[in-house]
Amino acid sequence: MTSANETLAGLPVKFKVLFTGFLLVIGVGLLMAGVQIMLTHGMADGKAGLSINDIVYSYYGNRSGSKLESMLNGAMKPMAPDTARFELIQWARDGAPIDAWASRIEPLVQKHCVSCHNGESSLPDFRKAEVVRQAAETDQGASVAFLTRVSHIHLFGIAFIFLFVGWIFAMAEFDRRWQFILIATPFTFLLVDVLSWWLTRLTPIFAWLTMLGGIGYSLASTVMLFTCLTQLWMPRSRWGWYRYLSDPCQAAWTGLRGRPVAGAIVAKLEAAGAVLMRVLGLGDK
Numbered sequence: 001m002t003s004a005n006e007t008l009a010g011l012p013v014k015f016k017v018l019f020t021g022f023l024l025v026i027g028v029g030l031l032m033a034g035v036q037i038m039l040t041h042g043m044a045d046g047k048a049g050l051s052i053n054d055i056v057y058s059y060y061g062n063r064s065g066s067k068l069e070s071m072l073n074g075a076m077k078p079m080a081p082d083t084a085r086f087e088l089i090q091w092a093r094d095g096a097p098i099d100a101w102a103s104r105i106e107p108l109v110q111k112h113c114v115s116c117h118n119g120e121s122s123l124p125d126f127r128k129a130e131v132v133r134q135a136a137e138t139d140q141g142a143s144v145a146f147l148t149r150v151s152h153i154h155l156f157g158i159a160f161i162f163l164f165v166g167w168i169f170a171m172a173e174f175d176r177r178w179q180f181i182l183i184a185t186p187f188t189f190l191l192v193d194v195l196s197w198w199l200t201r202l203t204p205i206f207a208w209l210t211m212l213g214g215i216g217y218s219l220a221s222t223v224m225l226f227t228c229l230t231q232l233w234m235p236r237s238r239w240g241w242y243r244y245l246s247d248p249c250q251a252a253w254t255g256l257r258g259r260p261v262a263g264a265i266v267a268k269l270e271a272a273g274a275v276l277m278r279v280l281g282l283g284d285k
């Protein structure tokens with residue numbers, strides 16, 4: 001049982017202010033993360049908006065062609081006339097031979113590309129033959145070095161965010177069962193997300209797991225954030241219905257018990273849940 005001073009509504013104001021500051025900053029952070037994903041991965045297939053293809057291109061690569069080719073057929077299409085584009089694409093398909101660079105390729109790149117792709121911007125510097133040849137290699141997707149780096153930063157960093165959000169949410173008044181599920185969800189989906197990058201690198205099918213992971217933990221965090229903020233500052237009369245939200249869910253769940261197949265699954269889930277609760281020392285107190 002949680003006593004009144006262990007609930008969010010009953011906290012001293014200083015802690016309410018502290019938790020609110022943290023939750024608001026995390027909320028803005030989540031929004032920014034969403035925008036950043038749209039701007040980086042979202043454009044990977046040359047079209048705006050995040051799609052499964054973007055995820056495949058980012059992690060698996062586009063193994064039927066080079067980055068140079070896909071960009072020249074996508075976002076970089078307006079940069080050069082067709083004759084120049086086809087010449088560049090043909091060169092990439094021929095394996096980007098260095099002996100053709102000075103005579104045929106460099107003049108085209110100088111004329112159409114170097115105005116942006118020079119050392120002064122963060123774009124690859126196409127004044128160097130090596131850089132252009134690299135873009136002309138088959139796109140192998142994310143490297144192992146890149147994935148290990150991103151994975152460990154992601155896991156360490158985000159685990160702390162979820163720890164604190166979950167900790168604060170543990171003080172909210174919420175149906176116990178859903179509270180356990182909501183606290184566990186972001187961690188589970190975080191693992192699914194990171195695992196899916198590695199799997200997608202091997203086979204593009206797993207890109208949908210990346211999508212699912214991201215949606216899963218965004219949803220769970222959003223519910224926790226709003227619940228906490230509401231209970232911290234709104235009078236109980238405004239959010240008391242939250243606790244009744246579980247009643248229809250409970251009724252639907254009980255209804256499943258009577259069904260032949262679903263009933264068996266529900267029984268298994270409940271048995272597993274009971275074991276978990278015992279292990280965690282959370283039996284029905």
Ligand code: HEC
Pocket residue numbers: 043067068071072075076079080088109112113114115116117123124135
């Ligand atoms: C008006 C400026 C501009 C010009 C001219 C231009 N690009 Fe780009 N290019 C960009 C920008 C901005 C990006 C990064 C944004 C993106 O990925 O869509 C980019 C990205 C690329 C990339 C992907 C780089 C990477 O590693 O992600 C390739 C390949 C590329 N351009 C090829 C070309 C070629 C070839 C030409 C000449 C025919 C060209 N670009 C001309 C602005 C330009």
